[in-house]
Amino acid sequence: MNRTTVLKSAAVLGVASLALAACSSSSSSESSTSAAATSAAASASASAEASASAMASEACKATTLKLGTLLPQTGDLAFLGPPEFAGVKLAVDEINAAGGVNGAPVEEILGDSGDTTTDIASQTVDSQLSQGVSAIIGAASSGVSLTVIDKITSNGVLQMSPANTSPALTTYPDNGLYWRVAPSDALQGAVIADNAINKGLTKMAVIARQDAYGEGLEDAFAKNFTDAGGTVTSKLLYDPAASSFEAEVSEIKAGSPEGVVVIGFDETTKLMQELIKQGVGPQDVQIYLVDGNLSATAYKDFPAGTMKGVLGTVPSGNTDLTAFNESLKKVDPSLTDYTYGAQSYDAANVIALAAIAAKCADGTAIAAMLPEVANTGGEKCTTFADCAKLLEAGTKIDYDGVTGPLDFNQYGDPKSATISVNEYTDNEKFKEVDKVTADVPLPDTSSASPSAS
DSSP: OOOOHHHHOHHHHSSOOOOSSOOOOOOOOOOOSOTTOOHHHHHHHHHHHHHHHHHHHHHOOOOSOEEEEEBOSSSTTGGGHHHHHHHHHHHHHHHHHTTOBTTBOOEEEOOBOOOTTSSHHHHHHHHHHHTTOSEEEEOSSHHHHHHHHHHHHTTTOEEEESSOOOGGGTTOOOTTOEEESSOOHHHHHHHHHHHHHHTTOOEEEEEEESSHHHHHHHHHHHHHHHHTTOEEEEEEEEOTTOSOOHHHHHHHHHTOOSEEEEEOSTTHHHHHHHHHHTTOSTTTSEEEEOTTTOOSSTTTTSOTTTTTTOEEEEEOOSSOOHHHHHHHHHHOTTOOOOTTHHHHHHHHHHHHHHHHHHTSOOHHHHHHHHHHHHSBTBEEEOSHHHHHHHHHTTOOEEEEETTEEOOBOTTSSBSEEEEEEEEEEETTEEEEEEEEEEEOOOOOOTTOOOSOO
16 A cells, blocks of 8 residues: 555654564674684683583573463453464474473463453462463453563563553563563554555544553554644543443544544443444444454444444564464364464464573573574574474574564564554454554653663
8 A cells, every 4th residue: 555654754653664564673693703713712612601501501490381371261352362372272282292392391371361350360470470480471461461560570480472562561670571472552553543544534533441552552543643644533541341431432423533543342342332323433434443352253243234344453464374373273163363363372482492592491591582582693494393403403593483573672572563454344254455564663762771681
């Protein structure tokens, strides 16, 4: 599609422009032993390395990779749970079939994250910490992650989310132990704004659930849309537990928008019904959904054709995920949604590969090696089995997952990512109509501390 200034202008993005092609990141590698080094120096260096390796091995507390999951079996993101659990299970099955990690099979410990209205996530984390997990994959909700991130990382355990997108997590102080496969919503917000501007929409309303996820994505969209010349007629936050959204929708209607961005979880169903009731629904204006509410099941009971033409964005991959999704369906035949299944799979694989590179399953050791196995600079490989063989042979690798390159920036976020734009053809089906692969805008770091190195 013909790109506008939303994705081209550094001013629009606040810090960095988005590259509208598959982005390849680079990481500098340290120089090797000088060619002029003497054989004695080389021998001393080898002796020092052997000594350091022995010390690291002696210091390693975990030899078996125990991988916990903190994913939604219940709560307002429960529809995202099945593909995420399936993604982790598929990866663990393949890892163990290939020989496991450092000679031992990976142990998977399942856990529910619930949502922010319960204490389920905290209870799950307590249970998994007591069982000696090295890493926890999750949560799906940014708000949930913010309730447990301190508990996880203060215990030296790695946390990697397949689905957190709140910009607030980028610079969160985490001792270098919080990482994620999904990009910050600094990117998704820019893509939605770009799409709206390209469709000729000049007046947009945005309404979001009041939490870290909703506020971050709402701000990203509003800034990019207004910087590109659009007008935000309403910018509202709502209580997801509210019994009615009548007042919020009345305010949206009063602004006469040409489109509405709805940022939420399963409560979106009720919000959409109110939009329709007041004449600002899908048949009246352009509706945009996002990764938290793009669903093949949530709107199935709406009158036939209600959702036709609704657009929805979601982080995806820069390759066709059709075949991968079919492999997920073999793990869980009941799957109807696949959102973040690929990211969960990649998270499990990159953690396992980092544990092999570290020759240790301690959370801190794994975190230190994540850029070493994922960032540009080594031999490219795309499956756990192939990557593991290279590592065991002493070869530096560059793991590219099913979602694409997993190069991490200094905050433990992806350097680049792909956002898929989808269009509903009926209430239970949507298809991809566009895909944008771009650099993820970096935050202003003048007063923030990096979360990863």
